[in-house]
Amino acid sequence: MKSLKNKSHTIINLSALVTIIILFFGSIISTANAQSLKNEEKTAAFKPFPVRAFHIDLRIQVMTIPALKNFAKELSDFGINTLIMEWExxxxxxxxxxxSNKYAYSRSEVKEFVSYCDSLGIDVIPLQQCFGxxxxxxxxxxxxELRESKKDPSQVCPLKIEADKELFTDLFADMASLHNSKYIHIGGDETRLLGHCSICKEKVAKDGTSALFADYLSAICNxxxxxxxxxxxxxxxxxxxPQVVNQLPKxxxxxxxxxxxxxxxxxxxxKLLEKxxxxxxxxxIRSxxxxxYTTDWQKHFNNQRDFIPYARQAGYKGIVMTxxxxxxxxxFTWDTNYEMIDMTAIRNVYPLSGFRILIAAYAQALRQAEPLDPEAFVVKYAQDRFSLTSSDGKKLWKIMKASPQTVDLSSNAGLDELETIxxxxxxxxxxxxxxKPKxxxxxxxxxxxxxxxxxxYLDFKKVESIYESDQYTLEKAKKILPELKKMLVESEKLNNRFxxxxKGFLHPDEIKEQNFIRNQKLKNIYTIVRNCTEKNN
Incomplete structure (x- = not known):
């Protein structure tokens, strides 16, 4: 009898335990399902930006027409409906x-590209800078003669208004003739020379910098x-x-x-949004x-994570990935009378061909209501795109978080940081x-x-730190020469890979130019060190 009671208690206890387990896990599953449904409802409820744009910068690294078309097609597949073309x-x-420079497209090529984008449902907005x-x-x-400064040709003088208007009326009309968009992007950013020339200084002294900027921009907008x-x-x-907006078209x-x-x-x-x-x-995705030699991947992922939800919440009507x-x-290289011989861009970056992962993140951030989770996105992208494992995806994220700092050899702090980086x-x-992607x-x-x-780059900086040291001597030159030779060999391998x-994304001559620019400092130092050691042997 006692044995039966014990069995009965055991059965009751087991039954209670099973019930508790079912209720516990049922609650977890129910909560997870509810949260999933909530997220799905939230994502379904939010309205996408009417303008979902991508900015293509062709100041350097001019893409071929086939590359532009392929890029536009992929952007369209990602849900992008607008391109802002900074043709320059x-x-x-x-x-x-x-x-127009040596890489300029033909007019028929621009027409062909815009027509192709039209077929994809992409509005192509021309960007024609008009000030800085x-x-x-x-x-x-x-x-x-339109320069604000003879020594800095970055900006027109806003008080040479008739000549400015004549020029930009022509350029805007030209852009409008090959683009169907209702928009023209006129730039207007980073006008660092406002009030620089003598006549502009007088205007600023009388009416203020704001009036100088507003009067000119108003005329251009009109x-x-x-x-x-x-x-x-x-x-x-x-x-x-902000008072400038009172003079600009509504x-x-x-x-x-x-x-x-x-x-x-x-x-x-x-305050401007309130208006x-x-x-x-x-x-x-590149800034x-x-x-x-560096891409601050984490900064760009975090930029999407933080700014896109803000723009949505603030009621912005469009989003543009620059x-x-x-x-x-x-x-600049000058001749007498400030006649320009050539100009060279400061800070070249890796071409757009290497940034699909950030573009895909942008598309994902636009599709969901929740802020982008950079690490989760990279891990999933590694699995979906490269057929890597989840563990491999986490490795890729660690790689992207590796120290992105540049090295400043002019300070002791820069030297101290070099080894850590x-x-x-x-x-x-x-x-x-x-x-090993599949x-x-x-x-x-x-x-x-x-x-x-x-x-x-970092290996070169280590050698360069010796060359730039106050301890640098002929003996040190002899020691670093073999290292510089090795780096030249390595640079050629990197050039070939690049x-x-x-190939097919950039023009062949521009690929050569990019390789030259990237290795120019190494070659300059190598030549100096080699000549120095040869003459003193």
Whole structure:
């Protein structure tokens, strides 16, 4: 009898335990399902940005037409419906052909590309700078009288208004003739020389810098409006001088570019939003401090994570992913009378061919209501795109988080940081060696090459630190010469890989130029050290 009671208690206890387990896990599953449904409902409920744009910068690294078409098709597949084309001197100007450079497209090629984008449902907006960032125009003697400064051809003088209006009326009309968009982007950013020349100084002293900027920009916007187009402009200077908006056409679109800083970095944007102005937002996938030897992957992922949800919440009508091939600042070679011989972009970066992972992240961030989770995205992308494991995806994320700093050899702090940075990047290289993608191998090779360029840069900086040291002597020169020779051999291997990966994406001559620029400093130092040691043997 006692045995039966014990069995009965055991059965009751087991039954109770099973019930508790079912209730416990049922609760977890129910909560998970509810959360999943909640997220799905939230994602389904939010409205996508009407304008989902990508900015293509052709100031350097001019893409071939087949590459542009392939890129546009992939953007369309990602849900992008707008391109902002910063053609700069790659545009085939008609009346002002002097401006067009050696990589300029033909007019039929531009028509063909715009028509192709039309077939994809992509609106192509031309970007024609009209104030600052016009070095590519003012470098020419034909336009040099419009310079705000003889020594800095980046900006037109806003008080030479009739000549300015004549020029930009022609350029806007030319752009409008080959583009169907209702918009023309007129630039208007980073006008650093406001009030520089003598007549502008007088205007600023009398009416203020804001009036100088507003009067000019108003006149330029009105040219666009008279053409039946809507002016679009970068909003940094407008935010600095917010009263400017009172003089601009009501339909003007303001693009708030934010690459990871505080929302009111340029000025109080909330006050302008209260006026009901049309704002688009603009994060970036290539910007400072990126150069040939570093990409701050984490910064760009975090920029998307933070800024896109803000832009949505703030009621922006559009979002534009910018991607800068260079800083927009140049070095110049001059002859007498400030006649420009040539200009060279400061800060080159890896071409757009290597950044599909960030573009895919942008597309994902636009599709979901929740902020992008960078690590989770990279891990999943590694699995879906490269057929890697989840563990491999985590390795790829660690690689992308490796120290992105550049090295400043002019300070002791820079020297101290060099070894720490090298250690971080060498660990990333070890992890990269473990990754064996089974799909889209060429895309992955861009990522591998970018890391190898980073390692090469840091190895060079170690040798350069000896060359730039106050302890540098002829004996030190003899010691670093073999290292420099080894680096030259390595640079050729990297050049060949870069050439192969970007064949068909960039023009052959531009690939050669990019390889030359990337290795120029190494070759200069090698030549000096070699000549020095040979003469003193």
């Amino acid at each position: 001197a790659s545009y085939p100007y008609e009346k002002h052909q002097t401006i 960032h016009v070095e590519y125009i003012l470098r020419h003697s034909r336009y040099s 040219i666009v409006v008279k053409m039946g187009k809507v002016p679009v402009l970068w909003s940094d200077i407008v935010l600095k001088y 339909e003007t679109v303001y693009v708030d570019w934010n690459y990871g800083w505080k929302i009111n970095h340029f000025g109080d944007i909330g 009901g102005l049309n704002f688009w937002g603009a994060p970036a 400072h401090p990126d150069n040939w 991607s800068w091939s260079t800083s927009g600042v140049y070095g 090298r250690q971080s990047v060498n660990e990333a290289k070890k992890l990269m060696a473990l990754l 799909a889209h191998k060429q895309e992955f090779e861009h990522l591998r090459l970018m890391l190898d360029l980073r390692v090469y 050439t192969e990966l970007n």
